[in-house]
Amino acid sequence: MGPLFRGFFSMYPDCHSCNLKFEREQGYFVGAIYINYGATAIIMIAGFFWLDRFINLSLAQQLTFWSIFGVGFPLFFFRYSRSLWLSLDYIFNPEDTSGRPRESGVS
Numbered sequence: 001m002g003p004l005f006r007g008f009f010s011m012y013p014d015c016h017s018c019n020l021k022f023e024r025e026q027g028y029f030v031g032a033i034y035i036n037y038g039a040t041a042i043i044m045i046a047g048f049f050w051l052d053r054f055i056n057l058s059l060a061q062q063l064t065f066w067s068i069f070g071v072g073f074p075l076f077f078f079r080y081s082r083s084l085w086l087s088l089d090y091i092f093n094p095e096d097t098s099g100r101p102r103e104s105g106v107s
């Protein structure tokens with residue numbers, strides 16, 4: 001597998017070594033946004049209760065901390081969510097390099 005990203009946010013159109021097309025269609029990476037949003041929400045909700053239980057922060061401190069986290073984490077996680085989405089799609093909906101879906105169930 002060749003590199004996915006050429007900049008922090010910009011991707012190569014396809015894989016250098018196997019020609020896998022990364023963005024198969026317009027809006028393809030909306031799935032990655034769901035992954036990113038889901039991961040952020042789960043960490044924020046669980047983290048809120050964890051901090052509330054083990055560290056004595058005021059509500060204002062909690063809200064400040066999680067507001068910053070809620071902006072910063074999705075930026076940090078952006079690349080991971082895209083590569084996760086790409087690999088999940090590759091596993092469950094494989095495609096050959098011609099752009100047509102493979103016959104399922106037949107090898």
Ligand SMILES: [Zn+2]
Binds near residue numbers: 001016
């Ligand atoms: Zn590859």
